Amino acid sequence: MTVWPAIWLTLKLAFVTTAILLAVALPLAWWLTTTRSKLRPVVEAITTLPLVLPPTVLGFYLLILMSPTAPFGALWLRVTGDTLTFSFTGLVIASLVYSLPFAVQPLQTAFASVPQPTMDAARTLGATPRDAFLTVALPLARRGFLTAGVLTFAHTVGEFGVVLMVGGNIPGRTRVISIEIFTAVETLDYATAHVLSLGLLAFSFCVLLLVYVFNRRGGVRVA
Amino acid sequence: MTVWPAIWLTLKLAFVTTAILLAVALPLAWWLTTTRSKLRPVVEAITTLPLVLPPTVLGFYLLILMSPTAPFGALWLRVTGDTLTFSFTGLVIASLVYSLPFAVQPLQTAFASVPQPTMDAARTLGATPRDAFLTVALPLARRGFLTAGVLTFAHTVGEFGVVLMVGGNIPGRTRVISIEIFTAVETLDYATAHVLSLGLLAFSFCVLLLVYVFNRRGGVRVA
Amino acid sequence: MPDRLHFRLKLRRGPLFTLEAQESLPMQGVTAIVGPSGSGKTSLLRALAGLDMGVAGERRITFCNKEWDGPGGHVPAHERRIGFVFQDPHLFPHLSVAGNIGYGAKRCEVTSFDAIVEALELGPLLDRGIDGLSGGEARRVALARALASNPAVLFLDEPMTGLDSQRKSEFLPYIARAVSQARVPALYVSHSSDEVVTLADRVLELGQGHVTGWRTPPMRLTAHVVAETGPGVEVRLDGAEDDGPGASIALPLRALPGEAVGIGLPVESVHFSVHHPGAGSAIMVLPVTVTRPAGAEGQAVLDVLGQSVRVPGVMRVPSARTLWMSVLRVLPRPMVVDSTK
Amino acid sequence: MPDRLHFRLKLRRGPLFTLEAQESLPMQGVTAIVGPSGSGKTSLLRALAGLDMGVAGERRITFCNKEWDGPGGHVPAHERRIGFVFQDPHLFPHLSVAGNIGYGAKRCEVTSFDAIVEALELGPLLDRGIDGLSGGEARRVALARALASNPAVLFLDEPMTGLDSQRKSEFLPYIARAVSQARVPALYVSHSSDEVVTLADRVLELGQGHVTGWRTPPMRLTAHVVAETGPGVEVRLDGAEDDGPGASIALPLRALPGEAVGIGLPVESVHFSVHHPGAGSAIMVLPVTVTRPAGAEGQAVLDVLGQSVRVPGVMRVPSARTLWMSVLRVLPRPMVVDSTK
């Protein structure tokens, strides 16, 4: 059983999801941080929901929503000629929902710690809100941006329950690494399970180590 | 099929895991934030690893490690007379590993944003490092503490892949809500799936809404 | 009609404080704003700048015939072209010193970046990050940043805090020159009477959120530069006779021969006496005629070499027709004479 | 042997700055530390307080015969009992004003919490959070917090920044009293000569990370309170004759009859002249004998009513045997006379 299709599929899914989510989360997180709208807590709760819900709940609803018999799934089928469930597109949509909080939350935290007076200073220096956002808030929140990217990517790579429910485990189409390992264990193919698990373990560890070594920061000292 | 045992089991698991993890993560996060040790990036990477790994990798290794034929599992069996896999204790151990980064990361972020000069001020006012930690760093990081608690709890409630692998779905012992929903969907028992999913959805949404309404904060304004 | 800044504001901040102020400020030279801690000086500047928009209340601001806030609309803060030096420096932590100073400069026709950097002695710091800047260094960067943004008006909230007296005495004239040369008016919050004497053309006083009135403007004489010396210039008071008192005063100031210089007279360094004190430690001893003695109608007015000087109420001017004024210290300020007049 | 603070330090901060200083400071009264912005004043205080321990270098500190840093060991910052007022307030954002002030007080035998709150006029703010405090309010809370922690020594890094002159002139005497009454020595960083004149017993100068020497201590005369008046006290200079000059000076100060008061003479408000100036705006005109004229050996020394006064080099004292000294303004400072002497 070759593991490359699963690895390739997983990376593709994680990349696509991360790219789309960062693009969506950036304005959303900024809006949540700066708005005075009464709707904010509601939007915030909705955004956080996928974090709190078991993947199977998400999977269940997505399955219902995207099934060819549901309005949305049917529309998709008519327009694209393809079903959403058990397809890569379906996985991407599921991942977007599933990982949304992982993109929004770190950005929101980072934006919230941008000091108001610093933004004020930018404004009196002639920066439009958009300009101040791009040249002050965003650079100051870059750690949050990095965190959002890493978390979203990681969470998508590690996605399992949702994928299993809305994607099944169709080799080359929806069988991502996590499912591949599950399958390998099920079929007593411990060699594959070990190769994938160890590989992922070593790879993740190295990436994280690099991130943390290069991301040294001052931090607080007490003694 | 009554759903209460699954709900009860899930809550118990989430509470126990959250309580233990917060107790462990607090000193760990503080150490990570303040230490100047060369080991910091390594420890940091290890702490973050479960975040990046698919639950099935974790599940696979835990399954191997905790099996009664493995040294650790065997020892456990000798000492407690109970096997780890497919038991509540096993689930707790798996959850602790699985949710560790969700407890450590928010605390670390919060601790990192405690200003050094404020800690310095506490010290010159006679606060020992421990005292300053408890009376300044911790209160200033309380949002991080709350976030850590909520995330850990939520992540444990949502745990699926790991439980599926090391816990199976023994009713009342290891069948948590997420597994219950999965099973319900697999058996096309949509009624149960709906009851559980909707319940969880409504409950989560309300809790989050409350958190966000009461957690209003200044935030940044630009226009 | 000269340009003015009209405002009528009513803003609540917290349960105990309301800023409720209305005034019309000439937009020429430096208007000092003084008042005890907590009287609302910072709140006033922020409101005028269009920050803190969230707080409800009345808000009418017109700057040089342009409505900034009012029924006709709202000019957002970034279009008001205010060079705001905040009470705390609030530098951009992700930019170098040069990046901070250049931030505003990039967003408009660049003015004298290099001159500002030189005047504030920031050259050696330009490439550094802002971490580890000393208190005074950070403050100077904040000043430079505001000045380099080619502002239409300066809002300076205790900008000299943390600057050593040497740098202060070099930099105050620099601000004076910037204000008069580029005709950028300034609002200047300060607790330091020296700064007020050096810079202010008029002094507005706040108390508990209200405008409590205009204070006597600082005592000042005008002089002209007669010669450049090594470390500074030599000036002669307008109206002084050759070899008479005030004919030749050395000032540590950069100015060109012929330029007008304001000679600020700090209250605590001016000694009025009925007799000539003779040789002494004073920079100059000038004859003074009392045009109007202090009394119920207001402060005393003096004639000094033909120049009229109003004396603040706190000074005890002896009751005599003619006096001697010994000046122990002056605070000079370059003045660019309006060439259009 | 009087208590002293010995230190020998060498610390690198950034590529351009090294603090390399060695000195022994008497731990009595107030030692002012002056120097241009960036000269290392803050760095010195932090190093002495045992903060910034991460930076390697030489570090020997002995405080009142107790080794704080050295081969014999290291006393952690929280055991040094330093009342540190930082250049920025750095209040605890999660505590109320009262909580901030009480933070240190809780960790030791409580000293005069109420007196401090009253002296700094913090009563109305006690229950507030620290958000929205004005610049001067925050500064006063930081001061109160340090004072209330019953410190063994005060480190004050420009503590009067942002305070209005009214409050400053009330609070400086308060600090002076705290220092002398509780015998808490203080290191006082300041750019303001008024503060130095009011408080300092000696003045240490820093430049570019090095100790550049001791400055002439501020001119000061001693006096005693003869009567309490409504708004303040009436004092008589030591050595003044009944009805003679200096016999009765009104000061806006709280003190008890019989108490000693230091009368600081700000350089820029002291006018030396060869003739008596006659009636005028001076608070007092005192006869002066020049004990030692200014010259190569150092600054001039004067005899004022029997008290010896050293005149800083910047002042031009006329060359004559006897002079008149017109004092336009004084900066009073209560002094508790050491009863053990």
Added chain:
Amino acid sequence: EEVLLAVASNFLTAAENLAEVFEATSDHSVVVAHGSTGALYAQIVSGAPYDVFLSADAERPRLLAASGLAADVRTYALGRLVLVSKAALDPGAVAEAFAGRRVALADPLVAPYGAAAISAMESLRLDTATFQPLLVTNVGQVATLFVTGNTDFAFLAEAQLPLLGAAEVTALDGRYPAIRQDAALLARSQANPAAAAFWAFLSSEAAAEIIAAKGYDLAE
């Protein structure tokens, strides 16, 4: 062209063998997805793009045909349930051996082999309260638990035995209703030549040989 098989876990290795041979003898390719019968069925109902469903029961293919999702249904094998254990087992003393131990079986709700195991236990008069039954989603996982030492006894398909290595096998013939494993050619795939070709191949002699060799009985 490609045919996508949905294979009940018990038949996975056999299906892989079939796929190999089919690919060698035709110019089509085969992709194999697997799971419990119930899970695969639920996926098909939800729109999963399978071509051929190799179920472990007859019921679900029949339901597919009835709802029009399946174009053709046929029995391809009769399954055999076995009980494996670490130590040799006396068929007469199963209850004693089970007492307090762990017994893994597939979830009868989704896996026909699990349902068969339940029947076998009833016929052996085993009381599930006297031991610890471990229910997992399919027979593949049952095997995993046994191999990793996490269970002492496991109800498996005979076809899985080669994967296990050393294990004692107890045959359970006659103690459970016949496991009729039906295949369904899904309606959506009628136009897929690869699906049609595989459907034909499934009833070929060559296929029957492989199926039998894997430990299944053949229908009539």
